[in-house]
Amino acid sequence: MSKLLLLGDEAIAQGGLDAGISGIYAYPGTPSTEIMEYVQMSKMAEERNVFRNWSVNEKTAMEAALGMSYAGKRSMVCMKHVGLNVAADPFMNAAITGVNGGMVVVVADDPSMHSSQNEQDSRFYGKFALVPVLEPANQQEAYDMAFRGFDLSEKYGVPVMLRLTTRLAHSRSGVERVKAREENKLKLPEDPRQFVLLPVIARKRYKLLLSNQESFETESDKSDFNRYIPGDDKSVGFIVCGLAWNYLMENFNERPLRNPVLKLCQYPLPRKMVEQIANDCDELIVIEDGYPLVEESLKGFLERGIKVRGRLDGTLPRDGELNPDHVARAVGLEVKSGKNIPPVVTNRPPAMCKGCSHIDMYNALLEALEKYGKGRVFSDIGCYTLGALEPFNAINSCVDMGASITMAKGAADAGLFPSVAVIGDSTYTHSGITGLLDCVNDRSPVTVIISDNLTTGMTGGQQSSATGRITEICKGVGVEPDHVRVINPLKKHHEENREIIKEELEYRGVSVIIAQRECIQTVMRKKKDNKSKQ
Amino acid sequence: MKIDIILSGVGGQGIVSIAATIGMAAIAENLNLKQSEVHGMSQRGGAVQSNLRISDKEILSDLIPNGQADLILSVEPMESLRYLPYLSEDGWLVTNTTPFVNIPNYPDIEEIMNEIRAIPNHVAIDADKMAKETGSPRSSNMVMLGAASPYINLPLKRFEEGIRKIFERKGEDVVSANLKALYAGREFAQENK
Structure with missing residues (x-):
């Protein structure tokens, strides 16, 4: 078979497909996004009808992958390193339940924080969960490990972690495939209580995992990856x-x-x-x-x-x-060096795109907040985090998915008024809804702005899980309908939007303002696609 | 034979299309290739680069070591200077001269041009203008590829084939516009060494 030119991420996707996965689960996150995207574009995945839709978050993805494994089929679940924090609960426990069909957990770490809030090393999670971890040196190994990870997983009945870092995830090279194998047939676990982690069963399962440690070591010693x-x-x-x-x-x-x-x-x-x-x-x-x-x-x-x-x-x-x-x-070798960077070269940080809806949202919010002073906007993970930079200097926190709402609540509980959260639509569905319910239960005086651009923007415009349903979800959670306001963040509506935000900032209960306008990148891409279709 | 290239520009300028064309040319010549790209946050208008390594031997590192790049190919003048520590002593710097101003403190373009002119092996070309002149304003990246092509030891016909492959679904007009841009850039570089 001829070589394919693949990103590390894509090599993993192809390796999983060839190993016979029946489903892949993921939430977008740099540098892991392209694994799912490759499968979604793959003809083979289409022919085999491999399940390949985005999940709401990494935890739901991990659990669904475990469910597919329970049913005897092979599953892959992919995320960035901080995504594994979200999915840590099912991950740790999947090591105890073990698997039925093979399950490979792919985690892409981001040392140097190219596009992340920390550089945690997922190998610790692998060690913590006591499962085998594979770490490819190149694109070919990424492919081979994705394939053979399933063999290891099925041999011992454990999930296997495949860990890579940004550089390999986003670097392309030639990859040789092996012959693709069939998917597993549907087959329930032999022990119907294997996945029931009642203490009495969990203790047995844990001992089994511990007793496998020596075999995992032997596998490492025999492995030709080492x-x-x-x-x-x-x-x-x-x-x-x-x-x-x-x-x-x-x-x-x-x-x-x-x-x-x-x-x-x-x-x-x-x-x-x-x-x-x-x-x-x-x-x-x-x-x-x-x-x-x-x-x-x-x-x-x-x-x-x-x-x-x-x-x-x-x-x-x-x-x-x-x-x-x-x-x-x-290792004591001399390093060559070219010329220094001339001092005239200035930093060029990323910025929100021209025409971005977040910009108009921030302009209205900043004016509405003027009379209260700075330091009261909690934000979240997404393009709108760039509101922290010049010229906006608009936000005061970015910690983890969903933390804007809950941190705003905590600050409000402490007496900060008004206390504002700014969160995107995809981040809201990922981990914001539960926090909003906390606010509703306590009738916390917070103003939550959902900057809804109808997509998962930062990672390249993947489907956002509740497009068109955000308003209903907020009402369903229990936010009073009068205080769920929808605005259109455009320059021409600036005054009107500012006044609506002002009104809600003064409200001593939970209010949600949905600033709704499609991502400018998505709009342009659709235009381009339509043009090339004509 | 090895060629180490750093492609640079601003997120959204489409350096990936240049990388893909060179990559295809290398593959067609049966050479090894490693190409590292930037995805994620920096794509939103930040400084971006791609390391492209081509060799007839096995390529190890995905990153080019300091002082070993044979070519910096930049679609933006200030960005061409950001990666100078990687350029080898006899390496070439080929850059577009049209600035992409998306920051409030963008420096004086003359100061940037002076630094570029101070590099002995450089080609500075107004690719945006040249693309307009050849009739396709959106083909400035292929002007840049053309301008760099004399310093990439691969047959020109491989680049032509690459352009054909990448643009063929957009129609013959787009293909020929990009080919014209490629030739114009190449001609300029050969005349303005």
């Missing part, structure tokens, strides 16, 4: 995880590598291989993209064993994405 390469310069050995392999080898492309190297792409740690490199070498340098997980495990709190260097002792930077130059310095 490789020990001996070398005669034993003063130092390199342990390189996932993508870091490329950065090390880039530096030894044209010069011989004399040190022993352990390429580490499958966890738990392969005990025999780690022992071998530790026995062979005087000290170790651990190179990993993310937190110093392996480094910490090997170093130990008391540091009584072999000397281990890496991110913790400054051999590599403590935070941020790695690159070939960091690795060159860490």
Whole structure:
């Protein structure tokens, strides 16, 4: 079969399809979005009728994937690292229930926070849940791991985590496919109580998971994703995880590598291989993209064993994405440098698009808030977070999906009045509805602005789960109908919109203002599509 | 044989279409390719870049190391300077001269041009103007590809094929407009070394 030119994300999607998934579940989030998007565009997925719709959030996605696995079929669930926080509850417990059909949990981390609010390392979650973790070094491995992850999952009846980082997720290279296999047939679990985590059953299931740990280690030792390469310069050995392999080898492309190297792409740690490199070498340098997980495990709190260097002792930077130059310095090689960036070059941060509805919403809100002073707008995750930047300086928080409403409530509980939340439509359905119910139950004096652009904008315009139904949902949650106001955020309605916001800011109960206008990017894309159809 | 290229511009300027055309050309020549792109937040009008690596040997890092890029191909003048630490000593900088002003403190364009002119190997081309002159204002990215093509060691016919593939569903007019833009850019670069 000829090679396909695929992003790391796309390679995973194709690997899952070829492994015989019957469904893929996800909520959009950079850098994981393109996995689902690839499946949605895939002819093979269409022919097989693979389930491929966006979920409301990562938790519902994870649970649906587990349900599909319960029914005996293979499922894939994809998210960004912080999405796994949302899905942590089903994830941790899926390790205890185990799976029936194979289940692979794909998590894309974002070191350097290219498009995220933190750079947490999902391998910790894998370790926490006691499940095998696969971490590809390149696009081909991303494909292979997605495929073979299902074998591992079905062999031991556990979910398997596939962890990658932004760089690989969004980098393209040639990928060779293997022969696609059939989907599983519908088949219920042999033990009808396997998934019933009553304490008496959960304790048994947990012991089973614990007893499998040794086998997982053996799998890591046997895995050809992990490789020990001996070398005669034993003063130092390199342990390189996932993508870091490329950065090390880039530096030894044209010069011989004399040190022993352990390429580490499958966890738990392969005990025999780690022992071998530790026995062979005087000290170790651990190179990993993310937190110093392996480094910490090997170093130990008391540091009584072999000397281990890496991110913790400054051999590599403590935070941020790695690159070939960091690795060159860490292993003692000289780094070339081009010219410096001339001082005339100024920062160009991302900004809301020209014609964006969030801009008109902020302009009206800022004027309405003038008399109360600054510091009272809680916001959320989406394009409107860019309202934090010049010239708006409009918001005072962005923490996690849905936190705008609940933080505004907490501040209102503390006596801040008015207290305002700004949240997008997709984020509202993801995690805002429950918070709004808290507000309604306590009759909290908050003003919630749902900046409804009818799409999931920041990630590229995916379907938003309640388009056209936001007003009804707010009323259904119990917001008084008189205080659910819909405005059209356009310049020509500016005065009117400002007055409506002013009125609701003064209301000492829950009010919701839905600022509704389609995302300008979506509008332009539709125009373009129509044009090319004509 | 290896070519390391940094493509730069502003989110929304469509550097991905240039990357795709070069990528197709490399694949058609049976070369290895790694191309890293920017998705997500920066696509909203922020500074964006793409690392494009082509080689007849295995390519390891998805990122180009410092001081090793053979070419910076920028569709915006200030953005061409942001990646100078990656440019190798004998590398080329090929940039559009039409600024994309979406920040209030965009510097004086003359200062930017002075810095560009200070790079010994540079081609500065008003791709927007040239695209208009060739009759297709939206083909400025292909003008840029044409201007960079003398410094990318791949046969011109591969770029032509790539353009055909990318634009064919938009009709023969769009294909020929983009081809014209490619030739115009190439001619300019050859005359203005």
